[in-house]
Amino acid sequence: MSFSIIATGSALPKKVVTNDDLAQFLDTSDEWIVTRTGIKTRHVATDETTSSLAVEAAKNALDMAHLSPSDLDLIICTTVTHDYITPSLACVVQGELGANCPALDINAACSGFLYALDVADGYFARGRVEKVLVVSSELLTRITDWRDRATAVLFGDGAGAVVLGRGDALRSIKIGAKGNPDPLYSPNVGGISPWRADKTEPECFLHMNGQEVFKFAVSTVSADLIDVAQEAGIDVSSLDHAVLHQANLRILDAAARKCGLAPEKMEVIIDETGNMSSACIPIALDRLVRSGRLHSGEWVALAGFGGGYTSGAACFKWD
Amino acid sequence: MSTFERVVKILNDMDAGEGIELTPSTTFEELGLDSLSVVEITMSCEDEFGIEIDTDSNPTTLGEFVELIDAKLGE
Structure with missing residues (x-):
């Protein structure tokens, strides 16, 4: 027996940027972007940070799970765009939530969430945890080259979280x-x-x-x-x-x-x-x-x- | 079936260039294919012929594409 996903949460920045907005300063168009990528809009951080979005997503997931931060046995975060080189995002999230469990980050780029689930699977297998919070939070717009029309149109910001509990949904x-x-x-x-x-x-x-x-x-x-x-x-x-x-x-x-x-x-x-x-x-x-x-x-x-x-x-x- | 005919069959299966007569001098652009569509066709051809084609090969015509496949098959 490993884990089930018992709750989910997410958070997006308030500001929505359309393709037409991008065409104001890049040589591109809504038609070009939609045809080649399917993207029509993206949420872009203004005053939000990787940490603030992560905490908001985590709180939404904990609310759905009817759990408090003190119930958590482990926090795993994934990001390539953290606010700090150190400390880890997981430690920032742990502090903001008021949890008192171990906390660690994983960087596996866009596969990070799956890597986090695999790590969590190991903790469940060892019988070390009952409840695990996984949060993936990114401010891709932080590392986007806004002068490059080939890549600037692709990225956005946001955070997603899940609470894992002992169970057998994972097959x-x-x-x-x-x-x-x-x-x-x-x-x-x-x-x-x-x-x-x-x-x-x-x-x-x-x-x-x-x-x-x-x-x-x-x-x-x-x-x-x-x-x-x-x-x-x-x-x-x-x-x-x-x-x-x-x-x-x-x-x-x-x-x-x-x-x-x-x-x-x-x-x-x-x-x-x-x-x-x-x-x-x-x-x-x-x-x-x-x-x-x-x-x-x-x-x-x-x-x-x-x-x-x-x-x-x-x-x-x-x- | 020749390499060209097998490539044409893949293009037909992917609904590429409907209503256009396909010849070795037909360009991917004439077929209305953008760079990602060409990568998709390349991947289908890799499966069909059991070869690997570099994404930076950039053939512009079907003839060049067939030559590339034949060269890989001869390696």
Whole structure:
């Protein structure tokens, strides 16, 4: 027995930016962006931070679970866009919530949420936890190069959270990595060490080879969905819902075609939110849960893919 | 079936270039395919022929694409 997802929560910044807003300062158009990505709007932080969105999402999930922060045995956060290099987001969230359990961060880029679930699975397996909070929070607009029309149109900000409790909804999970930093990366600060050989200060913006990432994403996520469904004892076509990382609507469509999943089973929020890295899956899951469309006994798969390259997928029989 | 005919079948299956006569000099642009569609077709061809094609190969015509596949098959 491992865990069930007993509650979900999410938080988005107030400010909504449309494609037409972007066309005011980038050589792009609503038609170009929608055709190639499916994105119509994205939520963009103004006074929100990675931590504030994470705390809001966490509180929403705890409310749904009817739990208080002191009930938590572990907090795992995922982010590539934290407010601090140190301390971890999980420690900031723990402090803000007033919890007193261990807290740690995971950076597995857009697959971070699946990596966090896999780590949590290990804690449940060791009998070390009863209740775990997982929060994925991202301010992708912080590392977006707003001068680059190819990438600036893709990203947004948001946070999603889940509370895990002992249970058997999780039926299979896998994570993977293929060390290849070149197609998708954002450099860290160079620093002012007097001994540093390269004195140039890198711009900490996202760089992406869209075509290569598209190919990795479609091939990996479709194979992962088939694998986790099979390990759970079902065919991928028997899934009731698939909640994938929202990088591009075309990736979702192509992955559904490739693995034989009916397109209407694919959860889509990218049209409203853009790509929010590791926060996409828990936010989309929260939407699915709160809409009342996810019923007890249904099969739902989660799958992520992203920089690294990393990937991860899981299959649940919802309780 | 020739490589070209197999590629045409993949394009037809993906509803690419409907109503356009496909010849080796037909360009992906004439088929109305953007870069991501070309990657999708490339992936289908990788499955069909059991090869791997670099995303930065950038063929512009079907003829160039077929040559690329034949070269990979000959490796």
